[in-house]
Amino acid sequence: MSYKVQGQRIVIVGGNDEALNKVRLVSKTTATVVIISRHIEADFRAFAVEVIERAFAPSDLDNAALVFVAEEGEDAELAKAEARARGIPLNVVDVPAECDFYTPSIVDRAPLTIAISTEGDAPVLARLVRARIEAMLSPRIGKIASLAGGLRQRVESLIHDGAARRRFYEALVTSPQIEAAEISGQGAEAAEVLLTQHVSADAKGVVWLIGAGPGSEDLLTLRAQRLLQEADVIVHDQLVPTVVVDMGRRDAERIDVGKAKGHHSFSQAQINTLIVRLAGQGKRVARLKSGDPMVFGRAGEEIAALRKAGIAYSVVPGVSAALAAAADTATPVTLRGVSSGFIMATAHGADDSDLRHWAALAQSGLTLALYMGKSIATEVAGRLVAHGASPATPVGIVVNAGRADKSTYSGTLAGLSSGQVAFSDGPAIIFVGEAVEAGDWADSAQLAGMSFKVA
């Protein structure tokens, strides 16, 4: 329930921090806020409120819409009795049994307001829930809601179809372009442009290339989560686990281009065609890729196809597998005096000159993070040594990085090249380089042969 207080007073009996907390909330209303107490302890100067340092008097409740009692004692009892006698809704701070109403935690994106209440049972929980909702909603969403309000009449006269109108509003409140424009004070202009596009009825869709991270839902970015909620279609790879895809809107269409129910997986050309076609139908497409979309994600080809078709797109970064693997094992992939850089490379299809190059880089102290190398790990390790890397170079491997079921292996290039290791199922990152030794590999399985010291 929202309660009208304009032109009336909100009276707070108490001058302590509890009173200050209520002031923070009610000073956002259009009421006149009055604080009455014999002991004004908190600092109310930051708020436009009237502070009266004296005993409570019944006439203080004249024209009061709401009363808060935030202290104990004679004045408090008098104020409670007076409020009840006059039928003015009363809130006694921290005494739910005496309250006529509770003040919820509020997410304030005026004109959008979200209230969270536990009816006084667990205010701490309400605050935590609030923090989550705060993180979900752009700070600009209120401004954008006002933009929508300002456009209502024009939208009604220009777009007659109800569904088309709804699409326009959805686009307005979810478009990253509008948000970006709002930041630079151009929100109204951008909203006009959007409206024109929708009026000409050829509103094109958009493709968001979204990094899903290594496979845990809490390693998604907030932006990724927001866009997944907005997408009409989610096109995802097989490496993206269901828990992450499930962060999307429940009624969004989902297309698994990794395995497509009993069919062959989609070819890259088919994926390009698919996302262009979906966006061409005006849909908002979340193209969800594991890790970061720009790292071994074939994003380049998809972006080229979108550009060619004139379809809007944007890219949302994600936690790449090597970074999740580094975090899992506390491995500093760059380390002062040891490793001055970090190479993300694919072991798949690497030729002799690649390997010679990497061997030299590893010798020079750089850390290699090899993607797509698990099935050929033994061979790659052997070839790195053959091309000049020291057999004693530390190696660390993380299977299922960033996930609850991760497993880790450590040793040296010589140990890995011996081939005596059975990895658990799942994708893997292979680290090679001196900095690996600085990580925490204490719980890892040892590769055969020489092993490095665990610090």
Ligand code: SAH
């Ligand atoms: N774009 C992704 C990489 C896709 S290529 C990213 O930035 O992470 C696929 C390769 O990524 C796999 O062969 C494996 O080497 C690596 N990979 C993806 N997810 C992984 C995970 N959870 N743990 C370890 N390696 C992973």
